[in-house]
Each structure stands twice: as structure tokens, then as C-alpha cells.
Amino acid sequence: MSAALALTMGEPSGVGAEITIKAWQRLCASGPAFFYCGSAVLVETTAHALGLDVPVIRISEPVQARAAFDRGLPVMDFPLEDEVTPGAASPSHAGAVINVIETAVRFAMEGQAAGIVTNPIQKHSLHQAGFPHPGHTEFLQALSGPASRAVMMLAGGGLRVVPVTIHEALRSAIDRLTPALIIETGLAAARGLQRDFGIATPRLAVAGLNPHAGENGDMGDEEETIVRPAVAGLRAQGIDAFGPLSPDTMFTARARGSYDAALCLYHDQALIPLKTLAVDEGVNVTLGLPFVRTSPDHGTALDIAGKGIADPGSLIAALRLAATIAAHREATS
Template sequence: MSTPPLALTMGDPAGIGGELTLAAWARLRTSGPAFLALDDPARLSALAARLGWDVPVTPVSGPEEAAAVFTDRLPVMTVRLPAPSVPGTPDPVNAPAVLGSIERAVALAQAGQVGGVVTNPISKATLYRTGFAFPGHTEFLGALTGTAEPPVMLLASPMLRVVPVTIHVSLRRALDTLTTAEIVRTGLALHRGLREGYGIESPRIAVAGLNPHAGEEGAMGDEEPRLVVPAIEALRAQGVDAFGPLPPDTMFTARARAGYDAALCLYHDQALIPIKTLDMDGGVNVTLGLPIVRTSPDHGTAFGIAGQGIADPGSLVAALRLAADMAARRFPKAAA
């Protein structure tokens, strides 16, 4: 394990993040990538004992110690919970620990001590009750890292990669705020992300239409000729292999997907419905436009099954592996 370990955040302690962390360590302990959890070690130890899982948990002082012990024990940098967590029952009292875990992980990544950040699912509704001012992880990470422009959310699996131009807003607001400039900005971020994170030299980007049949030449809406086509032309003028707009109801078939490396979609569900339908367990959320690597599972807290040991760790494992691969490409000297 020559690359620095990854930092894995707590997520909502009432959700499935803890058991996913335990299961991911059991699956990756011999092969890597190595990671350290930023969590409450007492919580994880108690959870492993309750589930009957043989996962020894050990507190560590930092990433170097974590890398040294990873094959034998799950390393944890301690983030204490103010109150005991109850599976399935989120408690706003623990919000400072949830956010503190993310903040410490980002600080480690910015200092070059870890290869990247992988985040367990949070409950945005619970955080909102404590005054959390960001729509979600993506925007919070942008603020923590001081990005000049809003980060871009890429959802990726072996079957499909998608990016929504508008993210955590209502559909009405997404339609009202969609602009040619924002489509271009997001398309450029996607182009750079595919080159830097995936090593695709000339990414092919399929751009979705907004309306049924991509507007049917204006018969079902004018957004395509007014907003989308000018954005595609601007992207192509900057050297991006972008094409479309494509009818959203056919662009995600197996035959269509073979013709592009990623789909640029115009609103949240247009992007997330196809990828979650195709590969819910293998999907990974990647944040583009940050100075650090960040990935996460492509699912939520799953409060309804938390604490039962039945949550599938596949998406978290995929997120950890992808983060390690992206870190090696973006920071080759650290991986040498």
C-alpha cells in the first residue's frame, strides 16, 4: 500500500455508515486501499460486537499510524459523539461530530496527509435542524476548500457516468435558473475531471435535452435551441467533444451509452434516476472542481435498515477504490 491512506468520514451515526465502514475494512484489509475512519472508536467497537463481526478497532494518532496497522485493525482518528447513537433515529445533538469528521478529513487532504476524502452518507434534514447552511456535501466541501466556483457532482459506475448541471434545488428552481453559461461551466469541469481523474484524453460528452424528444425542434419547448445548443457550440469551440442535445428517454440505453464517456444532464433526477436504476450498488459520487479528491457512496443513510448488518458495502468499497485511483492519477508523486 504505497499511496497515502484515505480519510473516511463518519456520516450520520444513526445511519448505515458505521456498518459500511466495518464491512469495507473487512473486504479491503489485505488488498487495500488503506483508509482511516474519522469516527468514534467506541461506537464502532460496540457496533461490531452487536453485529458479531470480528473487526478490531484501534484509535490512531494520524495517517502514518493508520497505514501501518490497517491490515490487522481498523484505524480510527477519534471524533467523539456528544450522545449515544441509536440506529435509525438521527439526533441533531450529534451534528457537530458529523460535521467535525468532514472538516478534519478535508484538512488532512489539504495538508497532503491522506490521498483523498471518502464520505459516508449524511442526513441533510437532520443537519438543517442545527442551522447547517449548505444544500449538501458538495456545497459544504466547496466552502471548506475555498473553491472559486461551485463544485460539480459526478455520479459514476462501470455502466454510466452522469453530471447534473443543477443539483439540490427544486425542479421549478432548476428550470428557472438553468443558463447556457452554467451548462458550459459544468461541461468544462466534467471534461477536466474525466481527463485528470480517469485518464481519458479526449472525453466524449453527450448532452441531454430538457424537454421530451429534446424539444422536437421547438415544438415541445424552446430551451434546446435557446440554451442547450449554444452551450454545446461554446464547449466545442473550447475543444470539448460535446454533442447533442439528445432525447433523454433514449440516451441511456446500452447502445447509446457506448457512444459517450459521460452524460451532461440538466437537472438532478435526469442524471440520478438512470444511474441508480442501472447500478445502485456500484455507483459512486465524485466531486469535481475541488483541490482534493472526494468520493462517496451513491446512496443515503438508509435509516430503515441501520444497525441490522444487511446494508451492502459495495458502493462504499467502489468509492474507496475510485478515490485511490483518482489520487494516484492526480498526485502521482505521492503514489510513487
């Protein structure tokens, strides 16, 4: 992997700067190399406030990052117009947050960065400022163009999960479920597992929607009218998919060994087991993009921002996985 990874600032009032600093401390000798796209002042003041010894090296272009990485944290500076108060997100920072993401994506699309790793954003603050997308994944999809099909996958603790519906109300998610949507997501997930993880024939376990996968229609008919036709459709297109499975048993240790990824029907059905198994090392991976993107599997943690207790484990896992995926793509391209 020739280029460094671009790490975005995320919500300035959250723990992004703190976990970035701590990640560099752990990775500066071994890599993977990354550079921070965000406020240099934010990093410096955070390090000083927490008593962390991290030299900040300002760079003007991504190519400078690798040579600087073992000496200090490379930072491409995106100044903030307003002061940052830890734990108090503000819509006034939205423009800088969005600009950082757009710039990092451009670096990755142009090959100046091996991929992007995104620190968590505060969606509510962005929406207050007029941000039209439900979250990171949908924004990255828009930036990638109509040929891409972004699919969220969470990985950690020996489990990979792919939610068919993501950031929307549960009632809306259920109403939107169709065989076609499940098939589209399953195909994108299978292609992503092949491209980014080297799994030649991915095996997908498809969750049911209702308790006990509907009990043959006694607890709802969505398994028979939506999920089972989707599984048949995936198999017809050569995907090794099976289900619908009862959601309360498909994530046991024994069951997890029978598939490469679980295709789940709504956000919490996927994220609850993943975060239970890997709360400190889970990684959010966006499959189906023309560039590599991972993220820590946690939010901005406003409640602990500025206290020095944020765990960088998930960010470190995200950086390492992004580097692995980038190297795999480079070797097989």
C-alpha cells in the same frame, strides 16, 4: 499512493459504521488502506451488536493508518456527546459530523490523506442544526476556496453522469438553467475527466430538458434557447460535446458507448439511470476539487440501520476509485 484515505463518519444513526466495518473486512488484506474519522465507540458497539469481528485500532495521526490497516480498522476518534439510536437521526450529532468532514478535508489538503471518502450524511438533521449548505458537494466547495469549481459526477455500471443542477427543487433548477451554467459545468467535467480519469479528449453527451428533446420546439423551446447554445459554446472552447439528446434514449446500452460522460440538466435526470444500472456499486465523485473525494451513491438508509443487512458494495467501490484517482494524480503531478 503513500498516504491512506480518510473515511468520514457520516450520519451516526445510519449505516455508515456498519458498511465501514464490512468494507474493512473485505479490504484489510488487499487495500486500499483507509482510516475512519468518527466515533470509535460507535464502531465498536456496531460491530458487537452485529456480531462482526473487527479489531479497532485507535490512531492519533493519519500517518499511522497504513501500518495498522491489516491488523485492524484504524480509527481517529471523534467522540459523540449523545447516544446513537440506529435509524433515528438527531441534530445533536451535527457538530461532530461537520467537524469530521472539516478535519478530513484538512488532512487531504495537507497531504496527510490521499483523499477523502464520505459516508452519507442526513441533510435534514444538519439543516435543523443550522448547517447552511444544501449537501456534501456544496460544503466541500466552500471548504476548498473560491478557486475551486466542485462538480458532482456519478459513476457505475459503465455510465458517468454529471448533473448541471443538483440539490434543489425541480422548478428552481429549471428556472436557473442558462447556457453559461451548462458551459461552466461542462468545462469543469471535461477537466475532471482529463485530470482524474486520464481521458485526453472527453466526449460529453448533453441531455435535452423536454420529452424528445423538445421535438424542434413543439414541446418547449429550452433546447433551442438554452441547451443548443451551450453545446455550441462548449465546442467553441475545444470540448467534444454534442446534443441536445432525447433523455429517454441517451442512456441505452448502444448510446452509452458514444460518450465518456452525460451532462444532465437536473438531479433525477442523471441519478435515475445511474442508480438503475449500478445501485450497489455506484460512486459519487466530486470533480474540480484540490483533493480527491468520492462517496457511496446511496443515502443514510435509516430504515435498515442496525439490522446488519447493509451492503458495503458502493462504499468499497468508492474507496477503490478514490485510490485509483489519487494514484493517477500522484503519477501525473
